[in-house]
Amino acid sequence: MASQEDHYTLPRPTFDEGPKILIVVAPYYRQIADNLIAGARAEIEAAGGWHDTAEVPGALEIPTAIGIAGRMSDYDGYVALGCVIRGETTHYETVCNDSSRGLTLLGLQGLAVGNGILTVETMAQAEVRADPDGQNKGGGAAAAALHLIALSRKWGASRKGVGFVRPNDDDS
Numbered sequence: 313m314a315s316q317e318d319h320y321t322l323p324r325p326t327f328d329e330g331p332k333i334l335i336v337v338a339p340y341y342r343q344i345a346d347n348l349i350a351g352a353r354a355e356i357e358a359a360g361g362w363h364d365t366a367e368v369p370g371a372l373e374i375p376t377a378i379g380i381a382g383r384m385s386d387y388d389g390y391v392a393l394g395c396v397i398r399g400e401t402t403h404y405e406t407v408c409n410d411s412s413r414g415l416t417l418l419g420l421q422g423l424a425v426g427n428g429i430l431t432v433e434t435m436a437q438a439e440v441r442a443d444p445d446g447q448n449k450g451g452g453a454a455a456a457a458l459h460l461i462a463l464s465r466k467w468g469a470s471r472k473g474v475g476f477v478r479p480n481d482d483d484s
């Protein structure tokens with residue numbers, strides 16, 4: 313099995329104007345969430361960006377919250393953070409699959425979304441992946457959003473994204 317250290321990481325993008333990013337986090341496991349948030353914030357700040365943070369009860373609510381923010385605000389991108397740990401039933405599959413699919417659909421609608429929702433079997437697996445000095449999945453999710461924002465700007469999209477029209481868009 314390939315180790316996490318083996319994969320390639322794109323160079324951090326640069327911006328003339330620091331992007332404004334909303335972090336939406338489900339602190340179902342508080343300490344895990346706090347580590348994911350720390351990693352994401354550090355990555356956004358290193359790129360010269362700004363961040364706000366919103367909490368939702370669980371991973372299933374993250375896509376809905378980002379969808380609401382996408383219609384009601386003008387963030388350049390979004391970072392989804394959470395931790396789903398398998399229990400006794402099949403609910404794990406629902407939470408994992410529906411949260412990730414919801415984020416993918418939002419991306420296909422034109423939002424720049426990085427997915428940092430951990431889907432793991434044990435708390436130990438979550439801890440090493442959330443640790444900013446470990447696998448830093450929160451930082452990785454923020455980096456993904458930053459790269460998508462940079463591509464949007466490179467290809468000429470307005471700050472309001474492409475295709476995700478808000479009711480109050482002045483250029484809609």
Ligand SMILES: Nc1c(NC[C@H](O)[C@H](O)[C@H](O)CO)[nH]c(=O)[nH]c1=O
Nearest residue numbers: 338340369370371372394395396397
């Ligand atoms: N088991 C986990 C959940 N479950 C809760 C759901 O995400 C959702 O909030 C509930 O079904 C109400 O809609 N959420 C996590 O983030 N992590 C879990 O391990």
Ligand SMILES: CC(=O)[C@@H](O)COP(=O)(O)O
Nearest residue numbers: 397399400401403404407
């Ligand atoms: C991922 C979940 O929803 C899970 O933690 C719920 O636990 P259970 O499957 O034992 O009800």
